[in-house]
Amino acid sequence: MFSPDIVxxxxxxxxLTGAVYALVSVALTLVYGVLHIINFAHGAILTAAMFAAFxxxxxxxxxxxxxxxxxxxxxxxxxxxxxxxxxxxxxxDDRNILLVTLGLSIVIENVLLAAFRSDTRSIDVPYGxxxxxxxxxxxxxxxxxxxxxxxxxxxxxxxxxxxxxxGKAIRAVAKEKLGASLxxxxxxxxxxxxxxxxxxxxxxxxxxxxxxxxxxxxxxxxYVLVAFTVVVLGGMGSVPGAMIGxxxxxxxxxxxxxxxxESLGQLGIFLIFILVLLVRPTGLFGARA
Amino acid sequence: MDEVLLSVRGLVxxxxxxxxxxxLDLDVAPGEIVAVLGSNGVGKTTLNKALSGVVRVxxxxxxxxxxxxxxxxxxxxxxxxxxxxxxxxxxxxxMSVQENLELGSFRRGKPNRAAxxxxxxxxxxxxxxxxxxxxxxxxxxxxxxxxxxRGMMGEPRLLILDEPSLxxxxxxxxxxxxxxxxxxxxxxxxxxxxQNVMQSLAVATRAxxxxxxxxxxxxxxxxxxxxxxxxxxxxxx
Ligand SMILES: Nc1ncnc2c1ncn2[C@@H]1O[C@H](COP(=O)(O)OP(=O)(O)OP(=O)(O)O)[C@@H](O)[C@H]1O
Ligand SMILES: [Mg+2]
Numbered sequence: 001m002f003s004p005d006i007v008x009x010x011x012x013x014x015x016l017t018g019a020v021y022a023l024v025s026v027a028l029t030l031v032y033g034v035l036h037i038i039n040f041a042h043g044a045i046l047t048a049a050m051f052a053a054f055x056x057x058x059x060x061x062x063x064x065x066x067x068x069x070x071x072x073x074x075x076x077x078x079x080x081x082x083x084x085x086x087x088x089x090x091x092x093d094d095r096n097i098l099l100v101t102l103g104l105s106i107v108i109e110n111v112l113l114a115a116f117r118s119d120t121r122s123i124d125v126p127y128g129x130x131x132x133x134x135x136x137x138x139x140x141x142x143x144x145x146x147x148x149x150x151x152x153x154x155x156x157x158x159x160x161x162x163x164x165x166x167g168k169a170i171r172a173v174a175k176e177k178l179g180a181s182l183x184x185x186x187x188x189x190x191x192x193x194x195x196x197x198x199x200x201x202x203x204x205x206x207x208x209x210x211x212x213x214x215x216x217x218x219x220x221x222x223y224v225l226v227a228f229t230v231v232v233l234g235g236m237g238s239v240p241g242a243m244i245g246x247x248x249x250x251x252x253x254x255x256x257x258x259x260x261x262e263s264l265g266q267l268g269i270f271l272i273f274i275l276v277l278l279v280r281p282t283g284l285f286g287a288r289a
Numbered sequence: 290m291d292e293v294l295l296s297v298r299g300l301v302x303x304x305x306x307x308x309x310x311x312x313l314d315l316d317v318a319p320g321e322i323v324a325v326l327g328s329n330g331v332g333k334t335t336l337n338k339a340l341s342g343v344v345r346v347x348x349x350x351x352x353x354x355x356x357x358x359x360x361x362x363x364x365x366x367x368x369x370x371x372x373x374x375x376x377x378x379x380x381x382x383x384m385s386v387q388e389n390l391e392l393g394s395f396r397r398g399k400p401n402r403a404a405x406x407x408x409x410x411x412x413x414x415x416x417x418x419x420x421x422x423x424x425x426x427x428x429x430x431x432x433x434x435x436x437x438x439r440g441m442m443g444e445p446r447l448l449i450l451d452e453p454s455l456x457x458x459x460x461x462x463x464x465x466x467x468x469x470x471x472x473x474x475x476x477x478x479x480x481x482x483x484q485n486v487m488q489s490l491a492v493a494t495r496a497x498x499x500x501x502x503x504x505x506x507x508x509x510x511x512x513x514x515x516x517x518x519x520x521x522x523x524x525x526x
Contacts, residue, residue, distance in 0.1 A: 165395060172381045172392055179379030181343055183443065184367030184396025 018250020033237025043220030049206030078199025235286025311502030327499035370446035382425030393442025
């Protein structure tokens with residue numbers, strides 16, 4: 001058995017990792033919940049944002065600063081891609097949208113590969129090896145920052161969705177497209193806004209991830225696999241589900257790493273995944289069918 | 290009629306290859322209730338959707354307040370004040386009653402949102418009682434009130450009601466028609482699609498019967514109620 005300190009440390013570390021999982025998953029689940037599509041370009045957008053943060057750092061801008069323009073830029077990019085590429089190319093057919101996003105991810109990844117090869121790069125930031133000392137545990141500073149930023153983004157997203165007309169329009173379109181059209185909500189615009197918010201969340205995740213991680217043209221894939229698990233676990237389309245699910249998966253991964261060994265950390269994720277789905281097929285926060 | 294609010298000429302609309310409306314003419318003057326009757330599947334809902342821009346217009350002309358609206362998208366049509374309360378209510382089920390109403394003024398009537406909300410609550414005290422309840426848990430009748438209330442929040446110049454009495458108990462149907470009369474008495478023009486023929490004719494200024502994608506019978510409510518052809522048209526004989 002491990003001492004309580006070690007277990008608590010593992011839980012805290014798991015929460016820190018889980019926050020980034022949550023952020024990546026919220027973006028995926030929001031787009032699914034509103035557009036009713038699974039965005040296969042999700043991982044590629046995360047990768048592209050990490051490259052953007054990487055080159056901003058090369059130019060001397062810390063990711064915690066560059067996030068302030070990379071996130072809006074990715075919002076605009078996501079908006080444009082949905083409005084003028086994915087939307088028109090899919091002609092309103094959900095299967096086509098799936099293929100268009102898949103195609104998009106292949107294009108993004110290969111452009112990145114052609115431009116930057118498959119080399120893995122990382123950055124050095126002054127706080128890269130700082131720690132937060134809680135007495136019984138040291139927490140790595142970059143990941144504490146990632147956790148804090150995720151909390152801020154989650155709060156902003158919550159306020160947007162529950163307090164603003166645009167946010168309410170997003171929720172309205174998610175559940176009742178015709179009703180939304182008939183109160184004068186521009187559904188095409190709301191789709192694009194939602195896709196843009198998803199891309200902006202990924203950009204934030206990229207910026208907080210980069211200081212403690214690395215970037216190569218395939219880096220997004222690993223995160224997206226976890227995000228798919230989180231989204232199904234939390235209930236497809238549920239934003240709170242993705243938040244809680246992301247944190248939960250982070251903790252489970254960390255604890256099973258502790259008990260089963262580092263290399264089997266992912267095993268716990270899939271055990272929990274299967275268990276939850278056996279008990280609640282619609283996920284933790286999913287609507288009962 | 291020297292002044293028309295809505296004028297439809299030669300309207301053709303449908304879905305893909307299927308034409309549902311094949312050259313339909315219709316007018317609504319300010320302050321009128323115009324009823325559109327017809328058996329199931331003749332295209333009443335399609336007409337409403339074409340008017341509100343949800344279904345694309347194939348040919349013909351729709352003018353609202355003098356302006357062509359047949360090529361406009363739904364948001365622009367709502368902004369002009371043509372507001373469609375759809376068949377099946379189409380409320381936002383996981384949002385509260387009040388949020389549903391507030392979204393009714395998403396495109397139009399936003400400056401008067403608070404005052405209009407008060408007016409809707411005065412019209413439907415039941416909705417005020419349930420303002421915080423999630424709309425999907427309302428009874429069918431309450432959902433219909435919510436759908437109409439949401440429409441009123443957009444300050445309609447013309448309100449389209451598509452089968453507002455569908456699924457209501459006889460008593461509530463009575464109340465619904467009384468409400469339609471009251472809204473109209475306040476000056477609101479209404480285009481009413483209904484299955485309750487006699488009650489609709491009683492409340493309507495004028496009425497039209499739709500068949501094979503065209504208007505086949507028209508007249509004042511009282512005239513049509515007397516017309517022996519009405520039953521024929523309705524039964525498709
Ligand atoms: N989305 C659609 N795609 C293809 N055909 C449709 C669609 N919606 C309606 N139709 C067809 O168009 C025709 C007219 O339908 P519509 O809903 O306008 O009838 P309605 O007069 O409103 O009938 P009801 O009284 O039953 O509501 C029907 O034959 C219907 O099957
Ligand atoms: Mg109908």
